[in-house]
Amino acid sequence: MSKTINSTVIIGKSSNKPLTARRPGYGTMRLTGEGFFGEPANRPAALKILKRAVELGVNYIDTADFYGPGVTNRLIAEALYPYPVDLIIGTKVGAKRGDDKSWNPFTKPEQLRESIENNLKELKQEQLSLVHFRFMNGGEETFEESLAAMFDMQKEGKILHVGLSNVSKDLLQNGLKMGKIASVQNLYGYTQRTTLSGHLGGAGGEEIMDLLEENQIPLIPYFSLQTSIGKDQTKIEQVAEKYGLTTxxxxxxxxxxxxxxxxxxxxxxxxxxxxENLKAAHIILTNEDIEFLA
Incomplete structure (x- = not known):
């Protein structure tokens, strides 16, 4: 049996201002209304859960200005500002919601700048600790052109760390040639490890894990639970039962x-x-468990 499991991960390890995040963090997208659009059905409850997460030791909270849009950012600021000194708020740019609840590319340099300013204002921050650039196909601009704009805003002091989201191995390699990538946010879960199609899908994490490990870059998986619904989870259900956990x-x-x-x-x-989610961080799987779940 493994003797320990790391309780923290370093974001921006290669920089002179790394951030230490406790595992797991908390993703805010579900705090929005139906279809991840609009205000939550129960705003006081949404504020309460953000406060409780921090009380329980969570210091990494994930958001985006297109959640709602603007809803989760404003909830975070209302619930937690002024922020604890060790709180890391990771946000995301590169998409915009339409009035019809559609998800649209918003990756031109001037659009990314608009999103950064939105995040700064909504989160009441002078500098964003971590911003993931989510690359969505459909725009005229190139990945390199858009990422260059992100690094420009980092030089201006608007962003401390630049991350990537929804990137293939080739795009990640290109990004690493352009500057320091602090983290990557890709689709990843037990039953969904590679690319998922659809408007909420994206590039998977399995194909980039070797590159992330080589460069000591954290993977912040999204949809790690939702994509498991309706798929064969027989093995993970068996191990969950062994430890008295939910799937x-x-x-x-x-x-x-x-x-x-x-x-x-x-x-x-x-x-x-x-x-319950935070309790899961204290379970150490045996080598046999890990091999069984491979």
Whole structure:
């Protein structure tokens, strides 16, 4: 049996201002209204869960200005500002919601700048600790042109660390040639490790893990629980039963045991589920468990 499991992960390890995030973090997208659009059905409950997450030791909260849009950013500021000194708020740019709830590319340099200014204003920050550039196909601009704009804003002091989201191995390699990449946010979960099609899908994490490990870059998986729904989870259900956990908890446990660079951000609107998710961080799987779940 493994003797320990890392409780933290370093974001921006190659920089002179690395950030230490406790595992797991908390993803806010589910705090929005139906279809991840509009205000939450129960705003006081949404504020309460953010406060409870921090009380329980969570210091990495994931958001985006296109969640809502603007909803999760404003909830975070209302619930937690002025922020604890060790709180890391990771946000994301590169998309915009249409009035019809569509998800649209918003990756031109001037659009990215608009999103950065939105995030700064909504989060009441002078500098964003971590911004993931989510690359969406459909725009005229290139990945390199858009990422260059991100690094320009980093030089201006608007961004401390630049991350990437929804990137293939080739795009990640290109990004590493252009500057320091602090983290990557790709689709990843026990039953969904590679590319998922659809408007909410994206590039998977399995194909880039070797490159992330080589460069000591954390993977912040999204949809790590949702994509497991309706798929064969027989093995993970068996291991979950062995440890007295729910399947959702075991998904988080598997991610944490999968790599010390993994920073899961399970989202929930329930304080009970939040507490269950955090308990999953203390389960150490045996080598036999990990081989069984491979």
């Amino acid at each position: 959702a908890q075991m998904n988080i446990t598997w991610l944490l045991n999968r790599s010390p660079l993994m920073l899961p951000i399970p989202g929930t609107t329930s304080i009970e589920h939040l507490e």
